[in-house]
Amino acid sequence: MTITTCIFDAYGTLFDVAAAARSAADEPGYEALQTTWQKVASDWRLKQLQYTWLRAITKEHTDFWQVTQDGLDWALEASKLTEPKIRTRLLQLYWELAAYPEVPAMLQALKEKGLNTAILSNGEPKMLQAAIDSAGIGNVLDDCLSVEDVGIFKPDARVYELVLKRFSCQPDQVLFVSSNGWDAAGATGFGFQTVWVNRAQEPVDRLLHRPQHVLSDLTDIPTLTDP
Numbered sequence: 001m002t003i004t005t006c007i008f009d010a011y012g013t014l015f016d017v018a019a020a021a022r023s024a025a026d027e028p029g030y031e032a033l034q035t036t037w038q039k040v041a042s043d044w045r046l047k048q049l050q051y052t053w054l055r056a057i058t059k060e061h062t063d064f065w066q067v068t069q070d071g072l073d074w075a076l077e078a079s080k081l082t083e084p085k086i087r088t089r090l091l092q093l094y095w096e097l098a099a100y101p102e103v104p105a106m107l108q109a110l111k112e113k114g115l116n117t118a119i120l121s122n123g124e125p126k127m128l129q130a131a132i133d134s135a136g137i138g139n140v141l142d143d144c145l146s147v148e149d150v151g152i153f154k155p156d157a158r159v160y161e162l163v164l165k166r167f168s169c170q171p172d173q174v175l176f177v178s179s180n181g182w183d184a185a186g187a188t189g190f191g192f193q194t195v196w197v198n199r200a201q202e203p204v205d206r207l208l209h210r211p212q213h214v215l216s217d218l219t220d221i222p223t224l225t226d227p
Contacts, residue, residue: 005169008117010119012180015100017041018041020096021041039079044072046071047071047074061152068091095130097134098135106218117140120145120159120160122146145162145163161190172191175194181202188211194212195211195224196214
């Protein structure tokens with residue numbers, strides 16, 4: 001069936017989640033991050049994701065901002081970074097994440113083809129809107145859907161269902177794009193056509209479902225929507 005709707009995960013897919021730690025490491029007063037920012041960014045992201053999965057399994061939902069803070073606290077302790085100002089600055093910068101360079105042109109190309117475009121994210125709505133505004137891509141997105149509408153994190157099927165309700169489409173009319181292999185797998189199982197954006201060239205996750213497409217960045221997304 002023809003693709004009518006392109007849906008994107010936000011963090012790590014459209015927005016560079018390592019940007020906060022990388023940027024802070026270059027600022028005066030945060031020299032402690034210069035040799036540790038990559039580990040902090042990696043640990044932060046991993047724990048952020050792990051905490052969403054655990055909260056979904058245990059049905060102890062909280063919003064993504066709390067999960068983001070919890071993940072950072074673990075990451076900072078793991079790197080023995082105890083200065084409160086480091087935590088404060090990293091959290092500030094998380095509200096100003098940069099989009100990957102190819103994102104604006106890619107979304108514009110999708111809109112020019114007449115496709116619906118939206119974000120579907122674990123993120124809390126205010127966080128997501130701040131990132132959209134910072135990246136300047138609001139004009140090429142039709143909506144931003146958050147798990148807060150259903151109170152559970154991805155890959156629960158109720159999250160993917162939000163897309164069908166919003167755009168009145170069938171699952172096979174949706175191209176779902178994520179940098180998370182497990183997210184792409186979950187969306188495949190739901191019935192979406194899927195893309196895993198594998199920037200790090202990692203192996204495919206050994207899960208029941210696999211993405212139909214694997215790309216190194218988002219540049220070629222518009223070509224996948226051709227009939």
